[in-house]
Structure formats: structure tokens, C-alpha cells
Amino acid sequence: MAETKIHPSAIVEDGAKIGDGVTIGPFSLVGANVTLGDGVELSSHVVVTGRTTVGARTRIFPFASIGHQPQDLKYKGEPSTLDIGTDCLIREGVTLNPGTEGGGMKTTIGDRCAFLANSHVGHDCRVGNNVVFSNNVMLAGHCDVGDFVIIGGGAAVIQFARVGAHSFLGGMSGLEQDLIPYGMALGNRAYLSGLNIIGLQRRGFSRSEIHDLRRAYRLMFAQEGTLLERVADVAEEFKDHPIVMEIVAFIKAGGKRSMCTPKNGADA
Incomplete structure (x- = not known):
């Protein structure tokens, strides 16, 4: 059984569920309704709060904000959730929001996903497995992102959009429509430029x-x-x-x- 390490400057609120071999670095905060799976690593200055579950071996880097109330002006404090899968990489400044009453009460993120610096997943989104968000990607609320999707740096996806499995959205693109599985979209506003051949x-x-x-x-x-x-x-x-x-x-x-x-x- 691996040893759990909690830095003296970290705050773990009563009620939090901490798995085996978890590392909680300096000046991090873990809320009372949080569950951290085995081997989760919070680097330093990480906040995980709300009704949030973080899957085993996920690594979260400084100044990430995980599970704070969603950026939806209609949110009234309902007990919505954020579910993060196993073996994810969540880099500096990433924001992941829970769900809302108007969107099913939960945000879900699959296994082996990588969220690079300052990327954002809005409320009530469903993100599949093996997804990569490059730096500064903005995913609005209620979006559905399939497995193996890659989104380039600075791209933005409008609320309620669907991004099909194995597709690629180019950097600095603004996606206002649904992107088919295996497709590639580029530009602002984004257009379908072909299939994601390299990814395939x-x-x-x-x-x-x-x-x-x-x-x-x-x-x-x-x-x-x-x-x-x-x-x-x-x-x-x-x-x-x-x-x-x-x-x-x-x-x-x-x-x-x-x-x-x-x-x-x-x-x-």
C-alpha cells in the first residue's frame, strides 16, 4: 500500500475521501465533498472542491481550479457534480466546472485526457477518453466531445456543440457547429477542411x-x-x-x- 503524502501547508477538509498513495502538495486545498483516487498527485497551489471525483493517477498542476461553481448565471447552488477519469493530466491554470440543473447536473471527463495550460471545460459537458486540449482551449457549456479528439491551442467551441470522435479542431479556430467524427475543422469561423488523416x-x-x-x-x-x-x-x-x-x-x-x-x- 503506497504512502499518502500531504504537505503541512495543504488543507484537506473533513469529509474528503483520499485514496492510497495520494500526494497533496504545498498550499493546495481539497474540499469536504471531494474524492481523490489512488495515486492522484496535486502538485502545489491546486484547489479541488465541490462534489468532485478525481480518478486514479491523475496529475494536477499549480493554480488549477477544479470543481468550483459553474460559470452559469442561472446556477443557484444545486448539488451538481464533476467526474474526472483515471490517468488524466491537468496542467497549470486549467478550470473544470461541474454541472447545473439545466444540463443534467453533471460534467464528465473520461480517462487518459490531457488538458494543457489554461484550458477550460464548461458546465454539463461530456468529454470522452484520450482527448487532448492544447493551451487556452475554451469549451463552453453542454458540449459533447468524443474519444481521441484533439483541439489546438486557443480554439473555442460554442455551447451545445458536438465534436465527433477522432476529429481535430485546429488552433485558434472558432467552432459554431457540430464537427463530424474523423473530421478536421479549421478557421474562424471554423469550416470542415477534410478528414483527420494524420490522426487516423x-x-x-x-x-x-x-x-x-x-x-x-x-x-x-x-x-x-x-x-x-x-x-x-x-x-x-x-x-x-x-x-x-x-x-x-x-x-x-x-x-x-x-x-x-x-x-x-x-x-x-
Whole structure:
């Protein structure tokens, strides 16, 4: 059983649940309703408060603000929660907010995520596994971010947007619409610039899988017909291709935002 280390200058309020092998550095504060899993490390000057659970082996760096009340003017003190998965990296100045009554009462973050300096996750968001937020990324409330998403430095995502799994949002982009799985969006305001080919290659997708995705992408975002008509055609042609059908399902499910599309036709 690993030893738990709490610096004399740190404050751990009565009621906090502290796992084995936790390190709580100088001038850190852990609130009464916080749970820290085994091996969690709070570097120094870290505040974890509210009804927050931090998964095992997650590391949090100085001046991060984890679990303070959400930046929603409608919040009235309801007992909402923030759930952070295992093996996450939360760097300096990161802010992660819990949920609100208007959004399901919880914010959830998956395993093995990296939040680089001064990035922000707003209230009632759902962030998947293996997600990377570069420095100064701003995720507004009620967003849904899939697994293996990468968001470049200084990018902003509007509230209620969906960011599909394995997609990439370029640095300094402003995303006002839903980004399809495996897609790449760039610019302010962001447009769909193709597929996240480099990301797919790095994660071991085969040449044939990438080829099918490119062909389906060009059909979905061609000039002829409406998007829903083209999606229906792709669904019929690629019904035995699970990766393509993931995009089809994402588009058909819809959300509160329209779909991010290319500027001038398809270009994968």
C-alpha cells in the first residue's frame, strides 16, 4: 500500500475521501465533498472542491481550479457534480466546472485526457477518453466531445456543440457547429477542411479503412442534393462499414447545432 503524502501547508477538509498513495502538495486545498483516487498527485497551489471525483493517477498542476461553481448565471447552488477519469493530466491554470440543473447536473471527463495550460471545460459537458486540449482551449457549456479528439491551442467551441470522435479542431479556430467524427475543422469561423488523416494513420487505421472514409466523405459533402439525401445514399452504400456508419449515425442523431461543412464542396 503506497504512502499518502500531504504537505503541512495543504488543507484537506473533513469529509474528503483520499485514496492510497495520494500526494497533496504545498498550499493546495481539497474540499469536504471531494474524492481523490489512488495515486492522484496535486502538485502545489491546486484547489479541488465541490462534489468532485478525481480518478486514479491523475496529475494536477499549480493554480488549477477544479470543481468550483459553474460559470452559469442561472446556477443557484444545486448539488451538481464533476467526474474526472483515471490517468488524466491537468496542467497549470486549467478550470473544470461541474454541472447545473439545466444540463443534467453533471460534467464528465473520461480517462487518459490531457488538458494543457489554461484550458477550460464548461458546465454539463461530456468529454470522452484520450482527448487532448492544447493551451487556452475554451469549451463552453453542454458540449459533447468524443474519444481521441484533439483541439489546438486557443480554439473555442460554442455551447451545445458536438465534436465527433477522432476529429481535430485546429488552433485558434472558432467552432459554431457540430464537427463530424474523423473530421478536421479549421478557421474562424471554423469550416470542415477534410478528414483527420494524420490522426487516423497514427492510431493504426488501415489504408482500406481510410480509403473508404475518404470516398464516403466526398459523397456526403458533394454539391448535388441535400446533406440528408447524400447521407441516406452513403448509409445504403456503406452499410457494412462501421467507421463510415459512425459518421452517418452522428449526422442523423442531430443536435442543437447545424453541421460543420466544407467551404466549397468536399475535399478529403
